[in-house]
Amino acid sequence: MPPAQSGVSPVPRQPPHSKTLRRSGWLTNNLVAFLILLNLCWVQQITFAAEGHWVTTWGCGPQLTEPGNLPPAPLANSTLRQFVHTTLGGKLLRARFSNAYGTNSVTINSAHVALSSGAGSAGNGDINTATDKALTFRGAPAVVIPPGEVMLSDPFEYALPALTNVAVSIYFGNISATTINGHPGSRTTSFIKSGNVASAANMTGASTTAHWYVITGIDVLADAASKAVVTLGDSITDGRGSTTDGNDRWPDNLAKRLITNAPTAGVSVVNMGIGGNAIFGGLGPAAVNRFDRDVLNQSGVRWLIVFEGVNDIGGVADSGAPALATNLIAAYTQFANKAHARNIRAYGATITPFGGNGYYTTAREAARQTVNAWFRTNIVFDGVIDFDAIVRDPVTLTNLLSTYDTGDHLHLNPTGYRAMADAIDLNLFTP
Secondary structure (H helix, E strand, O other), rough: OOOOOOOOOOOOOOOOOOHHHHHHHHHHHHHHHHHHHHHHHHHHHHHHHHHHHEEEEEEEEOEEOOHOOOOOOOOOOOOEEEEEEEEOOOOEHHHHHHHOOOOOEEEEEEEEEEEEEOOHOOOOOOOOHHHEEEOOOOEEEEEEEEEOEEEEEEOOOEEEEOEEEEEEEEEOOOOOOOOEEEEOOOOOEEEEEEOOOOOOOOOOOEEEEEEEEEEEEEEEEOOOEEEEEEEEEEEHHOOOOOOOOOOOOOHHHHHHHHOHHHHHOOEEEEEEEEEEEOOOOOOOOOOOOOHHHHHHEEEEEEEEEEEOOHHHHHHHHHHHHHHHHHHHHHHHHHHHHHHHOOEEEEEOOOOOOOOOOOOOHOOOEEEEEEHHHHHHHOOOOOOEHHHHHHHHHOOOOOEEOOEEOOOOOOEEEHHHHHHHHHHHOHHHHHO
């Protein structure tokens, strides 16, 4: 190094590697802070796990929305507020959003939950703003769900009462107008309004529709004794004939009985009915194809009720009815065996009458009787729920009791759905 020039003060030389040492110290300190934060999160997760396990408190069977059930207004750059009726309460929740049938990504710019206020889904989409909570996804308020994927929100603290209406408000970015994951048979009013109004007190002026889109489940962290019962079925389980915004389907009525009965107060009900569904076909994925997703993959499931098959019977040619009955019994047996392999108790429900409906023929009635006789005598299921005996006319056994009939001689009204739920032995759902 040449000597400094006259009149120029030499620049003080820093100790060797001083910048490197300072940078190293900064990295070390921040790394330590990050590890502490990560450890706290890990400890928190362990604490959550030690407190209990996840149990689905509400869910619906997802399917590709048919053209006639698409939203009445664009979801892109709009807020969709949907109401769901949860069963089991809790203090830590997570929500499930599905793009299982989407061919394009779904962008959720923000998502909120809040308790219903006033008329809620029966009014203007009113919420109690004091209960409004913004959700996050891996720590961020927004998320992009790729086609075919399902996304869980981060767990969030929330005081959720049992048997309550929860609003799930989603402010969308990009979402297809024609290929949407949904559940047409919501029997609950949803609201669509342009812009971000996810935390608004109401949705006055919104477009309305009785369908659910994208939201498919809510889980609660419950104690180890709390479990779920899944009802696998078609439109009778989905609630056709029930009261829109009334939550009076037979699974709803069963949930009320379970939650208000001390020995079963920790049992949630997850309605996996899909209107038009069948064991081997129909609308939505056939039951044989959706069984794992809609039953085995629910959180905390301990019991299963299989109540499905009328659409298979009603759609078969008379000549094929005997073989169909045999095939249905084989499918039911497979369901029970798969449930038992996962420590799930399985109950079979007899198929209810459809005399007077277009489904009815002598051959199809014979198939129904064959299936029901098997349900009443088999040793594969852990028990039978004899819905047929509960709702049939005591004189004309092929028909629904007139006071339970919506008029189409297939679906039940709220009185009939209440009778179905009231006849179920709650002891089936105790340890």
